[in-house]
Amino acid sequence: xxxxxxxxxxxxxxxxxxxxxxxxxxxxxxxxxxxxxxxxxxxxxxxxxxxxxxxxxxxxxxxxxxxxxxxxxxxxxxx
Numbered sequence: 001x002x003x004x005x006x007x008x009x010x011x012x013x014x015x016x017x018x019x020x021x022x023x024x025x026x027x028x029x030x031x032x033x034x035x036x037x038x039x040x041x042x043x044x045x046x047x048x049x050x051x052x053x054x055x056x057x058x059x060x061x062x063x064x065x066x067x068x069x070x071x072x073x074x075x076x077x078x079x
Contacts, residue, residue, distance in 0.1 A: 031039075
């Protein structure tokens with residue numbers, strides 16, 4: 001059920017908080033030209049889609065206040 005935990009001296013725990021490894025990770029590989037081009041094309045496609053959605057959506061959401069576009073229901077004609 002319960003595992004027996006070994007006692008850890010306080011000095012070891014305090015030392016573990018400030019321990020820094022002297023092993024460096026391997027250097028990152030530089031992305032190739034095709035990778036950079038692909039990422040930039042994806043970014044431009046996403047940005048273009050957002051701009052296009054904004055250009056198409058703003059006129060649809062605008063409230064037109066001209067009286068020529070008022071709606072009348074047939075029930076209010078007084079038949």
